[in-house]
Amino acid sequence: MAFLFRWLVRLISVALLLGMLGVVVVYYLASRSLPDYNRDVTVAGLEEPVEIVRDNSNVPHIFATTDADAFFGLGYVHAQDRLWQMTLMRRTAQGRLSELFGTRTVETDKLLRRFDLYMLARQSVEAQDARTMMALEAYSAGVNARIDEINRDSLGRGAPEFFLFDPTLAPWQPADSLAVIKLMALQLSGFLSEEVLRARTSLTLGDEDRLSDILPDLPGEGVAALPAYAELAPGIGRGTLFAESTDPGLLWPAPPRGLAGASNGWAAAPDRSASGGTLLANDPHLGLTAPTIWYLARMQLSTGGVIGGSIPGIPAIMVGRSERLGWGLTSAYLDDQDLHLEELNPDNPEEYRTPDGWKRFETRRSIVNIKDSPPVTLTLRWTENGPVIPGTRYDLQTVTPPGHVMSLSWTALSSEDSSASAAVGLMFASSVEEAVELSEAYVAPAQMLTLIDRDKIGMKLVGHAPARDPRHQSQGRLPAPGWRAENRWQGRLPYADNPEFIAPEGGIVGNTNNKVIDRPFPEHVSFDWGDSQRVQRWQTMMQNRGVHTRDSFIEAQLDTVSVAARTLLPLIGADLWFTGEAAPEGTPDRQRQRALELLANWSGEMNEHLPEPLLYAAWLRALQERLIRDDIGPLADKYDHVEPLFIERVFRDIDGASAWCDIKQSAREESCSDIARLALDDALVWVGEKYGTDLESLRWGDAHQAAHTHTVLGDVPLLKAFVNIRQSTSGGDFTLQRGKTSGRDPNPFENVHAAGYRGVYDFADPDSSVFISATGQSGHFLSRHYDNLGQLWRRGEYIPMSLDPDLARAASVGITRLSPR
Structure with missing residues (x-):
């Protein structure tokens, strides 16, 4: 027995030793890829030496003699900190993920091949101006210099992920950067999905009045430039304004409904x-x-310093300021996608109907190579309207x-996409007018561009607007027959017709993805907008003050009051607040009373430490589910986020919308108060099972955790504890500090879509300007x-x-000096 015990101890000891040795080896190999920021490096492709000073937040300040060398430095630091992220975005745009991940990403590769984004990016290289070509080529050289350095000095393959997946890296090319821009356009475009959902709902309901309830148009005129403060009636700001496809697998780039982009941007003129x-x-x-898409950086150009948020893979400061200009971006919600029904020739399925008769599809073969599996050969088909998208997506x-396929017209499917030229040009612009003029080159994704120079403010919708036949x-x-000429795009609308607000009399411009203009079709911009609630709170906060400061802008950026909650709770709880004597403890009636007491005294602030936001959110979610499930059946799963305008229409009985409250399958006729009460009971049961029955101890932040998830390793056991970042957060779907919830079980209130970058720029004291990103600068999970x-x-x-260079050097985390070889 003693003999066996000794050998058992020896075996366990050896196993532990081997395990510890394995951990040490893995850590050593992974840590080799941690960048050394204090380093002198000789590289090919530079004209003059470049100095990269990392401030105490690890923001690189790139000091160069020439513009080309500054862009070289940006490419180098992007590759230093985000090489894996850049590789993943490039492979996604190319439709080559399956070479790394096998069958899990085949559907993603198929979709991107059908869009042909990378081919279009390669063709768009010729559309760039000379300055942008200089930037693209110098940036590519900087990325490649870092890759060469990694290979030459055995720097751990550049990122720990390359130890798990194929580390082979092709040199970076200008087309790769343009492809990343097109990939961002895909991630910010949601009108395709909206058309499909409207069509499905129309087919299911069969009642156009009810369709306008569940997919409501935003009422009223657009809001962008506000009137002068003095013109408003006294006290206007004192109150509160109310007012099916299969799982595509890993790394699917198309956004779920409601997550196709959002943002806030506003500006104040000197007199405000x-x-x-x-x-x-x-x-x-x-x-x-994890890491965030944003990367903070500063570049010293011939026209002065530029600082702000960049996106690895793109040679530009996308949002930020120079010494003369500040700019911000918000999703414009320009309707830039149209689906077309294409009728197949019954005698020849290789042909489709056009206004001039049958025509053959343009076709091309494309081979998707798949790790550990045979390759898949696709036949890509294009019509005059755009690429054919398979019905399975x-x-x-x-x-x-039957007998039809669907094609897509989309502004991003341009082979002459000069968006990069507009992005690079902003860094050199010196005035609002110059920035607006050069932004005509911007194609997609459509954005509201907010601008300030030393004296003026402005806002302009940038991006190509399709010209549709009246x-x-x-x-x-809705998808429309593509063989009818009136359903086809007629080119683009003039850039001058894009909404523009320059130096408004009120001295304030802003956008929260709200409706900015009210024009009849086809000059309408869009029927679907990203916000009907946040803009109301923004108006209140802007008009509450005659003048603003940097701090008041920060206060608005971080505001967590929900106008939707303040509007809807009095409506849905109108007949529930006063229920007579207290019900016995431990009964559902008593739990309902306690919840109503909490909500009755709540300000509508979606604070992470409060219980009321969780009770409110769960109630509204259960309420919408009860209202629509019996009318549209399984399609209700697609409506996974509460639509405040729908709830308001129902409970105000606008155009008979209270009909949604009656349960069709029951004999009695239910009132909206009945449904509200039943939904509250549903919500309390759900909350009790998931978070506990002590309502006063609930925390919104426990449900509303920001989910910064590693796109590849985020679900890997053990590793996910190191690569994912979770944070309790305030805000919600309809607050200025927006934290859009997932809408999907088992964690429907998880914060999955938010401001990965925040910046506030003050041109009275530019160096008092501030910014932040959501995670950190490094993409290496072992990095601090x-x-x-x-x-x-x-x-x-x-x-x-x-x-200020001296401020950057103070307590810097390192200085990298690049010298030409």
Whole structure:
């Protein structure tokens, strides 16, 4: 027995030793890819030496003698910190993910091949101006210099993920950067899905009045430039304004409904600024990832310093400021996608109907190579309207009649896409007017561009707007027959027709993805907008003050009051607040009373530490489910986010919308109060099972956790504990500090889409400007810079956005010196 015990101890000891040795080896190999920021490197492709100073937040400040060398430096630092992220985006755009991930990404590759984004990006290289070509080529050289350095000095393959997947890297090319821009356009475009959902709902309901309830048009005129403060009636700001496809697998790039982009951006002219200088605040909203898509950087160009948020893979500061100009971006919700029904020739399925008769599809073979599996050969088909999209994606098969296929017209499918030239040009612009003029080159994705210079503010919708025939059968809201000439695009509308607000009399411009203009079709811009609620709170906060400061703009950026909650709770709870004597403890009636007591005294603030936001959100979710499930059946799963305008229409009985409250399958006629009470009971049962029955102890932040998930390793056991970042957060779907919820079980209130970047720029004192990103600068999960900015972001704090070289050098984390070979 003693002999066996000794050998058992020896075996366990050896196993532990081998395990520890394995951990040490893995850590050593992974840590080799951690960048050394204190380093002198000789590289090919430079004209003059470049100095890269990493400030104490690891933001690189790139000092170069020439513009080309500055862009080289940007490419180098992007590859230093985000090489895996850049590789993944490039492979996604190319439709080559399956070479790394096998069958899990085949559907993603098929979709991207059908869009042909990478081929279009290669063709678009010729559309760039000379300055942008210089930037693209120098940036590519910087990326490749870092790749060469990794290979030459055995720097751990550049990122720990390359130890798990094929580390072979092709040199970066200008087309790769243009492909990343097109990939961003895909991630910010949702009108295709909206057309399909409208078509499916129309087919299911059969009642156009009820269709306008569940998919309501935004009422009223557009809001962008506000009137002068003095013109408003006294006290206007004192109150509160109310008013099916299969799972596509890993790395699917198309956004779920409601997550196709959002953002906030606003600006104040000198006469509305306490300091006498222009102000700008911007926080673009994208899906949360670890690391975030944003990368903070500063470049020293021939026209001066530029600083702000860049996107690895793109040679530009996408949002930020120079010494003379500040700019921000918000999703414009321009309707830039149309689906077309294409009739197949019954005698020859290789032909489709056009206004001039049958015509052959343009076709091309494309081979998708798949790790550990045979390759798949696709036949890509294009019509005069655009590429044919398979019915197995976007639920297209549910609305495509037999003998037809569906094609897509989309502005991003341009072979002459000069969007990169517009992005690069902004860094050199010196005035609002110049920025607006050069942004005519911008194609997709459509954005509201908010601008300030030293004296002026402005806002312009940038991006190509499709020219539709006034006789278009569906006005672009539903798939329409592609063989009818009136349903086809007629080119693009003039750039001058894009909404524009320059130096408005009120001294304030802003956008929260709200309706900005009210024009008849086809000059309408869009029928579907990204916000009907946040803009109301923004108006209140802007007009509550005669003048604004940097801090008041930060206050608005971080505001968590929900106008939707303040509007809807009095409506849905009108007959429930007063229920007589207290019900016995432990009964559902008593639990309902306690919930109503809490909500009756709640301000509508979606604070992470409060129980009321969770009770409200769960109630509204259960309420919408009860209202629509019996009318549209399984299609209700697609309506996974509450639509405040729908709830308001129902409970105000606008155009008979209270009909939604009656349960069709029951004998009695239910009232809206009945449904509200039943939904509250549903919500309390759900909350009790998931978070506990002690209502006062509930925390919204426990449900509304920001999910910064690693796009590849986020679901891998053990590893996910190291690569994912989770944070309790305030805000919600309809607050200015927006934290869009997933809408999907088992965690429907998880925060999955938020402001990965926030910036506030003050041109009265530019070096007092501030910014922040959601995670950290590094994409390496062993780096202390992987998530070091995340807690600041969560708490609503910022770091300095200064162009002062001495401030950058103070307590810097390292200085890299690049010398030409």
